[in-house]
Amino acid sequence: MSLEQAKQVAASRAVDEFVTNNCIFGVGSGSTVVYAVQRLAERVETENLKVTCIPTSFQAKQLIVKHNLVLGELDTNPEIDVTIDGADEVDSNLTLIKGGGGCLLQEKIVASCSKKLIVIADYTKDSAKLGDRYKKGIPIEVVPMAYVPIRNKIAALYGGELKLRSAVAKAGPVVTDNGNFILDWLFTNQDLDWETVDRNIKMIPGVVETGLFVKMCHKAYFGHPEGNVVERS
Numbered sequence: 001m002s003l004e005q006a007k008q009v010a011a012s013r014a015v016d017e018f019v020t021n022n023c024i025f026g027v028g029s030g031s032t033v034v035y036a037v038q039r040l041a042e043r044v045e046t047e048n049l050k051v052t053c054i055p056t057s058f059q060a061k062q063l064i065v066k067h068n069l070v071l072g073e074l075d076t077n078p079e080i081d082v083t084i085d086g087a088d089e090v091d092s093n094l095t096l097i098k099g100g101g102g103c104l105l106q107e108k109i110v111a112s113c114s115k116k117l118i119v120i121a122d123y124t125k126d127s128a129k130l131g132d133r134y135k136k137g138i139p140i141e142v143v144p145m146a147y148v149p150i151r152n153k154i155a156a157l158y159g160g161e162l163k164l165r166s167a168v169a170k171a172g173p174v175v176t177d178n179g180n181f182i183l184d185w186l187f188t189n190q191d192l193d194w195e196t197v198d199r200n201i202k203m204i205p206g207v208v209e210t211g212l213f214v215k216m217c218h219k220a221y222f223g224h225p226e227g228n229v230v231e232r233s
């Protein structure tokens with residue numbers, strides 16, 4: 001079984017366990033969520049489910065539209081029953097690094113409005129400590145004019161290196177769905193109190209959001225190459 005199939009089994013399991021008729025459903029972002037939306041669309045069709053989908057990014061919105069699902073927004077549905085999203089790394093306490101795909105701000109807003117945040121991932125995202133396996137750092141979304149002072153302040157507070165994320169098919173920096181930049185913080189100390197770190201970084205003027213999701217995740221599903229799914233809650 002491939003890594004893609006490992007993502008798919010985790011996504012299907014989560015959708016089957018958590019999506020119910022008439023639910024308000026938060027749609028995460030990334031490549032694993034594509035399988036969750038596919039499974040959701042199958043269930044909506046075969047079981048005639050009524051589900052309203054709240055996107056966490058432009059990509060998620062496009063997925064909802066492509067599968068003819070009902071598109072909602074926080075203005076009309078500020079309380080979400082369950083959100084299913086991917087992650088870049090999940091530690092033993094269900095603390096997450098998110099934002100590898102650059103969608104962390106809307107993902108965190110939608111997660112914060114959700115009764116349950118469920119993570120779906122392949123087994124390579126399953127770590128004891130943040131930084132064990134994911135080596136690209138913690139994404140931090142920042143207002144463009146402030147990226148240099150923010151970079152310096154975080155390095156002075158906690159050490160490590162902060163890199164302005166560069167675009168691949170465009171010259172210059174990645175610009176998020178919200179018009180901001182992303183700093184990827186290559187931290188060196190894996191034993192930090194992530195809740196305090198998250199709070200302190202968010203106090204720096206110009207920081208919009210961090211990719212640290214602390215005490216937000218209800219349950220994680222990790223797909224394995226053998227086709228089994230490991231659950232953590």
Ligand SMILES: O=C(CO)[C@H](O)[C@H](O)COP(=O)(O)O
Nearest residue numbers: 030031032086099100101103
């Ligand atoms: O946080 C995210 C995007 O901002 C994604 O959920 C995360 O990067 C995981 O993506 P993938 O499922 O492609 O591995």
